[in-house]
Amino acid sequence: MAIETERGTMTGDEMVALTKRHTLFEWSAQSKVDPIPVAGAKGVYFWTPEGKRFLDFNSQLMCTNIGHGHPKVIEAIKRQAETLAYVNPFMASEPRARLGAKLAELTPGDIDTFFFTNGGSEANENAIKLARFYTGRHKILARYRSYHGATHGAMTLTGDPRRWASEPGIPGVVHVPDPYHGIQRGWDDVGLALANLEEVIQLEGPHTIAAFFLEPVTGTNGILIPPDGYLQGVRDLCTKYGILMVADEVMSGFGRTGEWFAVNHWNVVPDLLVMAKGLTSAYVPLGAVGMRRAIADHFSDRVFYGGLTYNSHPLGCAAALATLAVYEEDDLIARAKRTGVLMKSLLDDLASRHPIVGATRSIGLFGIVELVKDRKTMEPLAPFNGASEPMAKLARFFREEGLYTFVRWNTFFTNPPLIITDDELRHGFDIIDRGLKSIA
Numbered sequence: 001m002a003i004e005t006e007r008g009t010m011t012g013d014e015m016v017a018l019t020k021r022h023t024l025f026e027w028s029a030q031s032k033v034d035p036i037p038v039a040g041a042k043g044v045y046f047w048t049p050e051g052k053r054f055l056d057f058n059s060q061l062m063c064t065n066i067g068h069g070h071p072k073v074i075e076a077i078k079r080q081a082e083t084l085a086y087v088n089p090f091m092a093s094e095p096r097a098r099l100g101a102k103l104a105e106l107t108p109g110d111i112d113t114f115f116f117t118n119g120g121s122e123a124n125e126n127a128i129k130l131a132r133f134y135t136g137r138h139k140i141l142a143r144y145r146s147y148h149g150a151t152h153g154a155m156t157l158t159g160d161p162r163r164w165a166s167e168p169g170i171p172g173v174v175h176v177p178d179p180y181h182g183i184q185r186g187w188d189d190v191g192l193a194l195a196n197l198e199e200v201i202q203l204e205g206p207h208t209i210a211a212f213f214l215e216p217v218t219g220t221n222g223i224l225i226p227p228d229g230y231l232q233g234v235r236d237l238c239t240k241y242g243i244l245m246v247a248d249e250v251m252s253g254f255g256r257t258g259e260w261f262a263v264n265h266w267n268v269v270p271d272l273l274v275m276a277k278g279l280t281s282a283y284v285p286l287g288a289v290g291m292r293r294a295i296a297d298h299f300s301d302r303v304f305y306g307g308l309t310y311n312s313h314p315l316g317c318a319a320a321l322a323t324l325a326v327y328e329e330d331d332l333i334a335r336a337k338r339t340g341v342l343m344k345s346l347l348d349d350l351a352s353r354h355p356i357v358g359a360t361r362s363i364g365l366f367g368i369v370e371l372v373k374d375r376k377t378m379e380p381l382a383p384f385n386g387a388s389e390p391m392a393k394l395a396r397f398f399r400e401e402g403l404y405t406f407v408r409w410n411t412f413f414t415n416p417p418l419i420i421t422d423d424e425l426r427h428g429f430d431i432i433d434r435g436l437k438s439i440a
């Protein structure tokens, strides 16, 4: 694919220097950040002002599922901006009307009503409210190996160490362990995982618990694919105790796992379904929380105490509608499932040839590699919540070779746009292969 060579007015160095001078980078000590300056992007590639091209093996932040620069979505955003760029959320608009109806078609079970937000964190904030208002209970369960967002409530739900600096968070949030305990301890079987969850429910008092938030396939915290029976068991426990099951599909939704939503793999219908990222493929910010009919009905005579100036933003809704049309017309969900089979075999191949690969996991185009010091002890190549020289070296290798992906603790991700071709995927794995050799 040709790189567009037309440049803006800034060099990469100027862009980085001025950005660092006047803007704050997230999750970082500012002196440590070393951002890639990006001038443009198309398909599975993006490039710097000087024309260094990167294969985007993480769909940016696991969100540009349809790839970069899709003309159909760009056109829809332009048209909407010309027609009606903004209208306040007390009014109705055509993109809002059509998007709600379209999502009602695509989401599982009787989920048919949506509250639109700017992104995933805000969608989770509103899911907390919906669950509390609907049940009249206040406690929320969430899991330790999870990320639910950086606003105050979503940050409290988040189990991973990014939560610690924001504590104490909102009251009433209780964390439960996951079925996965890290590469050295591995997985609980379904029976044990569900028994542990039920024990926490008993200890906390089922009548005090409004909701259980979980990523059906956990994203940043390890592409954790639950054993068959786990999500069905969670569904049953939630039903038994009148607790709302909230599926946070901000990362796992919209084809990432080879289904529209990860819960579809196990035929589970959550009470609330939280989405963002792939909803617009991040071309314009938009999140949503979808709810089952009974929950929507609850608010027909009761006030929903929630609002946002940018709720149901026409540009977001128009971008989402066009993005959903791209998934359908280009058959990207089925394509992700097919390409996911190849990706699994490429991951297996890495594991068979590199002793530092301790585990690989993938579902659709949602993949991860966990690296270990050796396979006997399974000691991770970087500690929990930590870094190490070999992992830093691997990250530098990827960057030099033009492969962009997320390197975190002892793991790195393989989450390319769903449009990736077999050859592009193989090319990415070839760079990974050489990278692993370089740190062996």
Ligand SMILES: Cc1ncc(COP(=O)(O)O)c(C=O)c1O
Pocket (backbone or CB within 6 Å): 118, 119, 120, 121, 122, 124, 147, 148, 149, 150, 215, 219, 220, 248, 249, 250, 251, 252, 276, 277, 287
């Ligand atoms: C599962 C999950 N939930 C929520 C969020 C937060 O979404 P946002 O960053 O759009 O607020 C993320 C972001 O990565 C996520 O992965």
